[in-house]
Amino acid sequence: MTTPNPHRPWAGLFRLAVAAGALLALSGCASVFLVDNQVQSYARWADRPTPSGAATPIPQAPQVYRFDRLPSQQDQRAGAGQDALEKLAAISLAKVGWTQAAAGVTPPWTVEVSGNTLRLPRAPWESPFDSYWGGGFGPGFGFPGRDYVVTGSGQIVYAPLFLRMETPYYQREVSLVIRHAASGRVVYETRAAHDGRWNSSNPLWTAMLDAALRDFPAPPAGLRQVNIEVPR
Secondary structure: OOOOOOOOHHHHHHHHHHHHHHHHHHOOOOOEEEEEEEEEEOOOOOOOHHHHEEEEOOOOOOOOEEEOOOOOHHHHHHHHHHHHHHHHHHHHHHHOOOOEOOOOOOOOOOEEEEEEEEEEEEEEEEOOOOOOOOOOOOOOEEOOOOOOEOOOOEEEEEHHHHHOOOOEEEEEEEEEEEOOOOOOOEEEEEEEEEOOOOOOEEEEEHHHHHHHHHOOOOOOOOEEEEEEEEEE
């Protein structure tokens, strides 16, 4: 029988945490993560009159469009990211029956898509004193509000502020604005916002774009939550 080492009070906990993490990783291979979005949409189809002066009904799929860009989105530094975002938006728009116009075709609609990310060092509700880097190997257990940690070997060591470990938290938003191409009038606007720790990825942005286009082209009024499940 192995005698517990009195100088390593956290060793057993560390081994247990590692084992639990391994089981969680194995069980999560086929799981999904939830992208919860706050969505708000505005439809103004009736604001676009026909040549006869009558209001235009809500357009039914299929429809064709072209992407339009703001001057800031045409900047060379932003071009690659905007290209990638528009490719994902085209996939989401195709799901609701809207496709990009072929070369030489003048479409009735233009679509402007934008995405923004704000990276925070921690979640808004977390204290900057909650998390630390411990010295040596193994996890570190911090004393909230103090610059000391208990390391995996059981030692109490000084850990100044710059050694504290923080897990980034991201606030993201996507928006789509649809205009009548001939007049430039905005006929549809929608945006989806999501907060979380997930790193940027195509599936994440696609989930947000799909959420923004939920109930298109006749969305309900007001802010609503749209959850999208994404395979891990």
